Amino acid sequence: MVMLRAALLCLLALPALAELPAKSLEIIAEPTSPSIVVGEMIPVTLRGVYDKRATREELTLRPSDAFDWLPLAKDSWREERIEGRSVIVVERKLALFAKHAGLSRFGPADHRISFVGSDEQVLSSHPLELTIAPMPEGPPFHSPHGWRFAAGKLTIRDELSTDPAHLADGETVTRRVTLRAEGALPEMLPPRPVVSEPWLITFAAPVQRELELTPEGPVASVIWEWQFRPETGEPGVLPPVPIPYFNTVSRKVEQVEIPALPIGYASFAASQSAGGDLTAGSRWGIVGALAAGLAAGFAA
Structure with missing residues (x-):
């Protein structure tokens, strides 16, 4: 009876483990306000999760006319346990600055990567879409001191x-x-x-x-x-x-x-x-x- 119960618990856990993709790459925005204005810094993390160790890799971002951006530190690689599975996680911290008001798109990111025992492959994230509010235009943003920044x-x-x-x-x-x-x-x-x-x-x-x-x-x-x-x-x-x-x-x-x-x-x-x-x-x-x-x- 005890063995049967343990087997049932293992079967129930299988769908949860299956939901975790073997490899994933995403762009995660962490804005400090629900209303981001033009020129405001937006913290962003590029995050890749892989089930194997990489032997060679290159993480790039496609050009964007909507944002200025720069990396804040070197890429971080570490092991984590997610939903019972041991995985390799890579993260890159970025600071984004929107150039224009309205709906703006950043990315996608591409990770050209080779894993132990496999050929090189390219993983791509979905682009990040953010709605940007205009910079306030009222006083004291007026002439002769009209330069505006955040x-x-x-x-x-x-x-x-x-x-x-x-x-x-x-x-x-x-x-x-x-x-x-x-x-x-x-x-x-x-x-x-x-x-x-x-x-x-x-x-x-x-x-x-x-x-x-x-x-x-x-x-x-x-x-x-x-x-x-x-x-x-x-x-x-x-x-x-x-x-x-x-x-x-x-x-x-x-x-x-x-x-x-x-x-x-x-x-x-x-x-x-x-x-x-x-x-x-x-x-x-x-x-x-x-x-x-x-x-x-x-x-x-």
């Missing part, structure tokens, strides 16, 4: 070679701004802001764009560097520069800001204070008010 996190670092508000006569200050975006590609980040003031001599260094790959996705950076020297001794203020982006975590348009920058010679402020004219503090107060007005104008 990121999971955006940070800014503003570095100065010296105190720009108290320069020695003829001295130059170097400003270096680094914008760092998680879940974005370098070419997606905005162009360098234009700095042009009649009272300021400006030199701009070439733009640097960098890419770092992490298990969570790419991290893009852009570095802008300027050298500033006042044309005259009188101080001035560079207005703040807002940089809007679509936050893929909060699902809202947010912004970081390059702060306002007062620039002037220390000798000018000292001479004004000694001459009984406007003090340096009162002059900076007026300049700050003007900068605030400019910022309000940009935000309107």
Whole structure:
């Protein structure tokens, strides 16, 4: 009786084992939101499951006009037990970025592979189809700051070679701004802001764009560097520069800001204070008010 029951259990297990294909290849999307926007990073896994060890293989993706993409790490090969069967699993992690709104197709993938004891064969996956939403177009995505991109996190670092508000006569200050975006590609980040003031001599260094790959996705950076020297001794203020982006975590348009920058010679402020004219503090107060007005104008 016990042997009969064991035999019946084995027979019941056979259909389940038969449902597992000997070889399979698929593209699996793992979006972080049900509504993906243009330019948002989409985590994707190419996954192959095989019942034999491979002796030679090449995993490729067919060209796509709908997506930019890049691999995040080397292919992972491992043994797993699935539904009672020991199999070989290969995975490739990708980051996808849709170029256009609407229904978009990625793939298929092709795996040219030779197994132990068999000839080379080509396994193909089904293509991946995703519906992509357009990037929001409302404020603050408006002129003159109309560059639009998406990121999971955006940070800014503003570095100065010296105190720009108290320069020695003829001295130059170097400003270096680094914008760092998680879940974005370098070419997606905005162009360098234009700095042009009649009272300021400006030199701009070439733009640097960098890419770092992490298990969570790419991290893009852009570095802008300027050298500033006042044309005259009188101080001035560079207005703040807002940089809007679509936050893929909060699902809202947010912004970081390059702060306002007062620039002037220390000798000018000292001479004004000694001459009984406007003090340096009162002059900076007026300049700050003007900068605030400019910022309000940009935000309107």
